[in-house]
Every structure is written in C-alpha cells, then in structure tokens.
Amino acid sequence: MSEKKFDPVIVGFFCNWCTSAAADLAGTSRLHYPPNIRPIRVMCSSTVDPVYLIRALQEGADATILGGCHPGDCHYITGNYKARRRVAIVKTVLKSLGFDDTRVLLEWISGSEGPKFARVMNEYTDYIKQRGPSDFKYLDSLGGEEVE
Amino acid sequence: MAMKRIGVFICHCGRNIAGTVDVKRVAEEIGKREDVAFSTTYIFMCSQPGQKLIEDSIKKYNLDGVVVANCSPTLHERTMRNAAARAGLNPYRVEIANIREWAAWPHEDNPEAATRKAIRIINATIEKLKANASLEPIEVPVTRRALVIGGGVAGMQAALDLADSGIETILVEKESSIGGNMFRLSETFPTLDCPQCILTPKMNDVGGHPNIKLYTYSEVEDVEGFMGNFKVKIKKKATFVDWDKCTGCGECLRVCPVHVDSEFDLGMAKRTSIYIANEQAVPLKALIDENSCIRLQFEKKVREGKIKPKKNVKICSKCADVCEPKAIHFQNNEEIVEENVGAIIVATGYEVVPAEAFPELGGKYPDVITALQFERLLAPSGPTAGVPRRPSDGKIPDSIAFLHCVGSRDPQNGVPYCSRICCMYTIKQAMLVKHARPDIAVYDFYIDIRSNGKGYEEFYHRAKEEYGVNFIRGKVSKVYKVGDKYRVQGVDTLTGRIIEVDVDMVVLATAAKGSSTVKELAKKLRIPYDEWGWLKETHLKLKPLETPVGGVFIAGAAQFIKDITDSVSQGSGAAAKAMALLAKPELEKEPLLAKVDQEICAGCGRCKDQCAYDAISIDPVRHVAVVNEALCEGCGACSANCPTTAIQVVNFKKGQIIRAVDILAEVF
Ligand SMILES: Cc1cc2nc3c(=O)[nH]c(=O)nc-3n(C[C@H](O)[C@H](O)[C@H](O)COP(=O)(O)OP(=O)(O)OC[C@H]3O[C@@H](n4cnc5c(N)ncnc54)[C@H](O)[C@@H]3O)c2cc1C
Ligand code: SF4
Ligand code: SF4
Numbered sequence: 152m153s154e155k156k157f158d159p160v161i162v163g164f165f166c167n168w169c170t171s172a173a174a175d176l177a178g179t180s181r182l183h184y185p186p187n188i189r190p191i192r193v194m195c196s197s198t199v200d201p202v203y204l205i206r207a208l209q210e211g212a213d214a215t216i217l218g219g220c221h222p223g224d225c226h227y228i229t230g231n232y233k234a235r236r237r238v239a240i241v242k243t244v245l246k247s248l249g250f251d252d253t254r255v256l257l258e259w260i261s262g263s264e265g266p267k268f269a270r271v272m273n274e275y276t277d278y279i280k281q282r283g284p285s286d287f288k289y290l291d292s293l294g295g296e297e298v299e
Numbered sequence: 300m301a302m303k304r305i306g307v308f309i310c311h312c313g314r315n316i317a318g319t320v321d322v323k324r325v326a327e328e329i330g331k332r333e334d335v336a337f338s339t340t341y342i343f344m345c346s347q348p349g350q351k352l353i354e355d356s357i358k359k360y361n362l363d364g365v366v367v368a369n370c371s372p373t374l375h376e377r378t379m380r381n382a383a384a385r386a387g388l389n390p391y392r393v394e395i396a397n398i399r400e401w402a403a404w405p406h407e408d409n410p411e412a413a414t415r416k417a418i419r420i421i422n423a424t425i426e427k428l429k430a431n432a433s434l435e436p437i438e439v440p441v442t443r444r445a446l447v448i449g450g451g452v453a454g455m456q457a458a459l460d461l462a463d464s465g466i467e468t469i470l471v472e473k474e475s476s477i478g479g480n481m482f483r484l485s486e487t488f489p490t491l492d493c494p495q496c497i498l499t500p501k502m503n504d505v506g507g508h509p510n511i512k513l514y515t516y517s518e519v520e521d522v523e524g525f526m527g528n529f530k531v532k533i534k535k536k537a538t539f540v541d542w543d544k545c546t547g548c549g550e551c552l553r554v555c556p557v558h559v560d561s562e563f564d565l566g567m568a569k570r571t572s573i574y575i576a577n578e579q580a581v582p583l584k585a586l587i588d589e590n591s592c593i594r595l596q597f598e599k600k601v602r603e604g605k606i607k608p609k610k611n612v613k614i615c616s617k618c619a620d621v622c623e624p625k626a627i628h629f630q631n632n633e634e635i636v637e638e639n640v641g642a643i644i645v646a647t648g649y650e651v652v653p654a655e656a657f658p659e660l661g662g663k664y665p666d667v668i669t670a671l672q673f674e675r676l677l678a679p680s681g682p683t684a685g686v687p688r689r690p691s692d693g694k695i696p697d698s699i700a701f702l703h704c705v706g707s708r709d710p711q712n713g714v715p716y717c718s719r720i721c722c723m724y725t726i727k728q729a730m731l732v733k734h735a736r737p738d739i740a741v742y743d744f745y746i747d748i749r750s751n752g753k754g755y756e757e758f759y760h761r762a763k764e765e766y767g768v769n770f771i772r773g774k775v776s777k778v779y780k781v782g783d784k785y786r787v788q789g790v791d792t793l794t795g796r797i798i799e800v801d802v803d804m805v806v807l808a809t810a811a812k813g814s815s816t817v818k819e820l821a822k823k824l825r826i827p828y829d830e831w832g833w834l835k836e837t838h839l840k841l842k843p844l845e846t847p848v849g850g851v852f853i854a855g856a857a858q859f860i861k862d863i864t865d866s867v868s869q870g871s872g873a874a875a876k877a878m879a880l881l882a883k884p885e886l887e888k889e890p891l892l893a894k895v896d897q898e899i900c901a902g903c904g905r906c907k908d909q910c911a912y913d914a915i916s917i918d919p920v921r922h923v924a925v926v927n928e929a930l931c932e933g934c935g936a937c938s939a940n941c942p943t944t945a946i947q948v949v950n951f952k953k954g955q956i957i958r959a960v961d962i963l964a965e966v967f
C-alpha cells in the first residue's frame with residue numbers, strides 16, 4: 152500500500168426493482184456519495200451467488216454491499232429472504248476463517264429511498280475507510296498465483 | 300462465442316453527462332479495447348439522429364454487440380434495443396451502461412472520479428455483454444377472459460365495458476349485492492342525481508349481461524400464474540340459502556325474530572338475521588348471517604359439544620317454514636370455484652374511519668356519526684325516508700354541525716392527505732338538510748373549501764347563497780354532551796374568536812382509507828399498497844391504472860379516494876388497458892429466463908426449492924431439472940443455489956457476472 156490515504160473499493164450489487172431504482176433516484180436528486188461504490192445491477196438480490204461476493208473480495212474489493220427490496224416487497228415475492236440467508240452464510244464462513252465479516256453488507260433500500268441509498272453509501276464507505284484495507288484480497292499472494 | 304466487434308456509444312445527454320464526465324476521453328479509452336470495433340460520443344443518443352448513428356454504425360462496422368452508455372436502462376433500454384433490431388442486430392446484444400444516474404450526477408463534484416467510474420462501468424458492461432446470446436421473445440397464449448374484483452361503480456363500469464366488447468368477465472364482490480358505496484348515497488354532488496335511480500340500471504345490466512359471471516358474497520382466495528394466464532380461486536361464502544331457488548320475495552325477512560345492525564345502513568337501521576342487502580340488491584337474494592341466526596348458533600354449539608339437544612324441542616326455522624320455493628336449507632354451502640383469466644382489475648374502493656376513532660369529537664355518542672352514515676339518513680329510500688333523525692331518540696334535530704377534515708390532513712392523529720371528497724359531500728349534505736327542513740340550523744366548520752371539479756365551485760356558492768348554510772372557517776377541537784345537546788367548541792380562524800354552539804347532532808367528515816380487505820388481497824396478487832390501504836400505481840402521472848405486476852390493473856377509489864366521475868373514468872380506463880392486453884392471441888415474454896444444462900445437472904432439486912413460482916420440476920425419468928418457461932420470471936434465485944452451475948439465467952450467466960465483478964473489484 153502506498154502512503155496515500157486509503158481509498159477503498161466497494162462493489163455494490165443492486166437489485167433491479169428496488170435498490171437500482173433508489174440509485175437512479177439518488178442520482179436524479181443529485182445526492183452525492185463517494186465514487187468508491189462500484190455498482191452492478193442484478194435482477195434480484197436472490198440471484199447473488201455467495202461466489203460473487205467472495206470473488207469481489209478476492210479480486211481487490213475492500214467490501215461488498217448487496218442492496219435489495221424491503222422484506223415483503225421483493226418483486227419476485229421472497230427473493231430477499233433467500234439473499235438474507237445466503238449473506239448470513241457468507242458472513243459465517245468469513246468469520247470462521249478469521250476474516251472480517253463486516254465487509255459484506257446487506258441493506259434493504261426501496262425504489263423511493265434515494266436519500267437512504269446515498270446515506271448508506273456514505274456511511275459504509277466511511278466505515279470501511281476506518282477499518283482499513285481488506286486482507287482477504289492478499290490471499291492469493293500467500294501461495295498460489297500472484298495477483299497483479 | 301464471445302463478441303469481437305462491439306460498438307460503444309457514449310451519450311453527452313446535453314450537459315447532463317458531458318458536463319461532468321469527459322466523454323471524449325471515455326470514448327478513446329474504451330476504443331483501445333481489442334473487442335471494441337467502434338467507439339464514439341453523441342449529444343443525445345436517444346434522439347432520432349442518435350438512434351440513426353447506432354443503426355448506421357452497426358451496418359458500417361458489422362458490429363456484433365452494442366453498449367450504449369447513457370441514462371438508466373429503465374428509460375431507454377427499449378429504444379436502443381429497437382434501434383439495433385432495425386439494423387438487423389439481435390436486440391439482446393445491446394446493453395446499457397448507466398453513466399448518468401450512477402456516475403455523472405452523484406459525482407458531479409468530482410469530474411475525474413466520475414470519468415473513471417464511467418469507464419469502469421462501461422468496461423464491466425462490455426464484459427457482461429460479450430457472452431450475451433441472441434434471443435427471441437417467448438410467445439405465451441392468452442386467456443381471453445377478465446376478472447374484476449369489487450362491484451362498486453368503478454368495478455361495474457370496468458366489467459360492463461369489457462363484457463360489451465365481447466370479453467367474458469368474472470365480477471367478484473364481497474358483499475351479497477353489487478353497488479358499492481355509491482349505492483349508499485343520498486344524492487350525488489354536483490348534479491343531485493339520485494344514485495338509486497342512476498345506478499340501478501347499471502346494476503341490472505351487470506346482473507343480466509350474458510358476458511358477465513357474477514360472484515357476490517365471494518372473495519378471491521388465491522391467485523396463481525402470470526399476465527395473460529391467471530388461475531384464480533374464488534371462495535363463495537356460505538349463504539345457507541339455495542340462490543337458484545330464492546326468488547327474493549322477502550317473506551323470510553318478515554318472520555325472522557333476530558335483529559342486528561344492518562351493514563348496508565352502517566348501523567343506522569336494523570336488519571334480520573336472514574336478510575337481503577337492500578331492496579334493490581343485485582342479485583336480489585337472501586342469505587343467513589351465521590353469527591346471529593338462532594338455529595345456526597344452536598347447531599354450532601351442539602357440534603362443539605357445548606350443549607346437548609333435548610328431544611322434541613323445536614329450534615327456530617321460521618324463515619324456512621314460510622319460504623315457498625324451499626330455498627332455505629341451513630347447510631353450509633361454502634364453495635371454492637376456479638376461473639382462468641388473462642387480466643385482472645382491482646376496484647375494491649374505500650372505507651371511512653369510524654366515528655369512534657375520534658372520542659374528543661364526541662365519536663362515542665350515538666348522535667355523532669360519520670358522513671357516510673348520514674348519507675343513509677338523507678337517502679329517500681333509507682331508514683328515515685330522507686328526513687334526518689337522531690339515532691338516539693329518532694327526534695328531528697333543530698340543529699346540526701358538520702365537521703370537515705376529521706382525521707384528514709392531520710399527520711399526528713390521522714392521515715397526512717386530504718380525503719378530497721369531504722368538502723363537496725359535506726356541502727351537499729348541508730344543502731339537502733336545508734332542502735328537506737329549512738328550519739334546521741346548519742353549521743359547517745371547515746379549514747379550507749376544496750371544490751376543484753367541474754361544477755363544484757358553483758355548487759358551493761349555491762349552498763351558501765340559496766340555502767343559507769352557515770360556513771364557519773375554523774377547526775373544532777372538542778365536542779361534548781351538555782344535557783340533551785352536544786357542545787361544539789372551536790376557533791373561528793377568520794376572526795380569531797372562540798366559537799361554541801350547541802347542536803342536536805354532529806356529522807364527522809372522517810378520513811377515507813383503502814378497503815380493509817385490500818392488504819390481504821394485494822399480497823395474493825403481489826401488487827404494492829401503502830400504509831393507508833391505497834393500491835400503488837406504477838407511475839402516479841403516466842401509469843395510474845397499472846401495477847408492477849403485468850396484467851393486473853387498478854381502478855376507482857381503490858387507488859386513492861376519488862369522486863364518482865373519476866371512479867367511472869378509471870373503470871373504463873382499466874377496462875381499455877385489459878382489452879388491449881386481451882386483444883392479442885399471444886403475448887410476448889422477455890426470454891431472460893432460467894435454463895438448465897442437462898449434461899451437468901445432478902437432479903438434486905436445490906433449484907426447485909428456491910423458485911417462488913413453482914417453475915421448476917425434476918424430470919422423473921432423466922432425473923434433471925426442467926424449467927417451465929411460462930412460469931419462470933427470471934429472478935435467478937435458483938442459480939444461486941445450484942451446486943453444479945447447471946441452472947442459470949440466460950444473459951445473466953455466472954461467468955458474465957463474475958467477469959464484470961472482476962473489473963469492478965480491480966484496485967484502481
Ligand atoms: C359520505 C360520502 C358521500 C359521497 N358523496 C358523493 C357524491 O355526492 N358525489 C360523488 O361523485 N362522490 C361521492 N362520494 C364518493 C363515492 O362514494 C366514490 O367515488 C365511489 O363510491 C367510488 O367507487 P368505487 O367503485 O371505486 O368504490 P366503492 O364504492 O367503495 O366500491 C368498492 C366495492 O368493492 C367491494 N370490495 C372491497 N374489497 C373487496 C374484496 N377484497 N373482494 C371483493 N370485493 C371487495 C366493496 O364491497 C364495494 O362493493 C361520497 C363518499 C362519501 C364517503
Ligand atoms: S440445483 Fe442444479 S444440479 Fe440440482 S437439480 Fe437444479 S439445476 Fe440440477
Ligand atoms: S429464475 Fe429460477 S427461481 Fe427464478 S422464476 Fe425462473 S426458475 Fe424460478
């Protein structure tokens with residue numbers, strides 16, 4: 152790491168129907184949040200395979216955030232309950248391996264919650280800044296192939 | 300095969316994007332990629348020339364994929380896909396990179412970061428796009444029948460329009476008669492029509508229409524399926540009377556010894572335990588209210604072992620004894636029927652908050668009633684034949700106070716919104732009282748008068764000028780009993796003086812809310828509603844009749860409280876929406892659905908457990924998962940649970956997402 156102040160990488164998986172719409176609204180309302188958030192739209196929070204989260208952390212992200220509809224509001228009825236279970240498992244695995252499980256965050260943000268979207272992004276980025284870089288991404292360099 | 304000749308089109312969106320993001324630099328940067336054959340910018344990609352640019356470039360550079368970097372895909376994904384299709388490129392080979400809402404706008408304070416983020420979003424989108432397959436929309440047959448839920452004026456209008464256009468329509472109403480709240484009204488503002496006169500013909504049209512199948516005293520039990528093909532279970536509640544035999548003669552009502560509050564009259568009159576909703580009910584059929592019928596209660600207690608029947612004791616069967624066609628059988632005839640429909644219209648209307656919810660305004664006293672109850676007392680066919688009388692003693696009041704905005708525009712104690720119709724109906728009621736009995740003193744306490752409809756302001760002036768109603772601008776804070784009278788206390792906000800009047804009766808214009816049954820129903824339909832029970836439209840301005848669930852529409856007061864004019868218009872509007880849907884023999888469905896690679900599927904069924912639509916089955920012979928394309932919605936829940944990656948959503952394959960994630964996760 153350079154001496155420069157730590158600028159974390161955070162990958163955001165946002166469901167199409169709620170949190171992506173909230174991100175649109177935050178943009179339309181010109182609400183600012185850090186560019187550290189790197190977004191990808193997925194159809195539903197339930198489609199996010201734990202592998203995606205782990206992969207992001209492995210490839211360089213300091214944290215990941217999964218955004219879905221509020222309980223009861225998932226466009227696909229119950230997808231967000233499934234996502235909640237998956238995230239719980241990922242966190243348990245991370246923790247049991249000695250990694251920081253707060254680097255995976257699940258948030259419910261509805262399509263009308265542009266301000267909440269911006270707030271969560273701001274707060275989480277601040278939090279991860281305090282936490283410092285993730286050691287998960289250096290896993291590979293411990294033995295296997297070198298990452299560039 | 301991964302795409303090799305991708306075109307990238309970066310939109311300036313006037314200054315919306317280009318004012319922050321260095322679009323030229325983005326185009327240069329992206330143009331360096333080997334798989335990008337062409338990369339350019341344009342001021343408005345969504346304009347005709349912008350679309351033309353995309354079409355021409357597809358042909359000129361023989362592009363095999365397109366990324367348009369512009370605004371949210373909700374706005375122009377379809378525009379761009381259509382443009383590609385016109386140039387002969389499969390529309391599913393087009394992806395949108397949202398660099399306006401997701402980069403330019405939130406980071407307008409940091410152009411450098413916004414530019415880099417735009418580049419990254421485009422790169423990730425290209426990685427996702429590269430493995431997109433060419434797809435054709437899936438065609439699903441349509442059931443050319445419609446279901447309307449709620450038989451108020453909005454639902455009736457929708458059903459009649461549909462039926463007149465030749466579409467077989469099912470109308471489900473929870474009460475035993477159609478008509479809804481409008482049928483309870485005395486006269487209607489601003490025309491002063493009698494609803495019984497203008498609505499009865501409509502009700503009879505519905506009742507006798509060859510294309511309408513009417514289920515009253517029924518509720519929707521379960522909804523399955525999707526746009527064009529819904530399977531609906533309807534519960535016909537127990538009436539204990541054979542409606543095929545009942546002629547509606549009403550003989551039974553004369554002999555029934557039990558009297559309880561009438562639902563139709565909202566407690567302003569009594570009905571018998573066996574009853575007909577009202578004299579002009581459609582259908583005109585009798586039913587027994589299980590909770591008050593002596594015989595049914597007795598039988599229930601015997602069934603539960605609470606009492607032992609003595610021999611030779613005759614339990615009441617007075618109604619059955621006088622029923623000539625022998626329609627009354629006392630048997631629980633609850634029944635579930637199934638109907639297949641292609642479109643659904645929800646028109647479940649509104650309810651008003653009961654007076655009891657406002658104890659400080661005297662809601663606990665019998666002579667302090669809601670305006671809807673008062674409508675019954677003003678109705679010529681109502682329990683008092685249109686002459687207002689006090690519920691407590693039947694006395695014609697010398698004075699009446701009307702209170703506007705009770706619980707409305709009051710976020711602390713009620714609802715934040717204006718209930719929209721109260722000013723007008725209160726003015727109407729005050730006028731009708733004066734018309735029937737000019738000697739009754741009328742005090743009308745309002746905050747503002749909201750009379751914004753055709754002929755509404757004129758109607759208000761008539762009330763003031765011709766009928767001498769006392770309009771007092773002020774909010775009432777307290778109503779309490781003083782002897783035989785009710786003291787109404789408030790402040791006149793025009794003069795600042797405290798006002799106190801003693802009246803014989805108080806009518807509260809209480810707030811309106813969505814039907815209390817609507818939340819349960821909305822869950823079955825998977826459509827959204829708000830905390831006050833109003834159904835949520837897709838877009839308040841541009842899609843007021845649509846819901847996020849394809850094929851499900853809303854109409855009338857179910858969406859938000861409104862007057863009859865607007866309710867009827869929405870009923871017709873929703874019917875037109877449904878007709879447009881049902882006019883096609885087949886519907887096109889997005890082909891972005893789950894697909895199983897049967898070579899690697901282990902048949903474990905873990906995907907099946909995840910599917911909320913029951914779209915997956917395990918083939919018993921080959922022992923692999925099979926997806927029903929008509930049912931699959933493409934959420935991808937199954938794929939996240941598959942241990943072998945056999946099941947994946949087309950164009951959202953795991954490899955595609957992971958490659959995009961790799962770009963996003965990359966350290967600067
Ligand atoms: C005091 C008062 C006076 C009014 N006076 C006037 C007036 O003078 N002029 C005017 O233009 N407007 C007036 N209105 C407004 C008028 O009543 C409404 O505009 C109109 O009734 C709305 O019609 P609707 O069909 O949308 O709803 P509703 O009339 O409420 O009908 C809804 C129907 O759906 C049924 N239903 C509800 N839930 C279910 C379910 N889950 N399953 C099956 N069925 C269900 C209900 O039983 C009902 O029959 C007045 C309103 C009030 C409160
Ligand atoms: S979860 Fe995967 S392997 Fe198991 S049945 Fe479904 S598709 Fe086949
Ligand atoms: S994507 Fe999978 S879980 Fe979702 S609806 Fe289709 S089959 Fe069911």
Ligand code: FES
Nearest residue numbers: 166195219220230
């Ligand atoms: S669609 Fe938003 S969580 Fe399922």
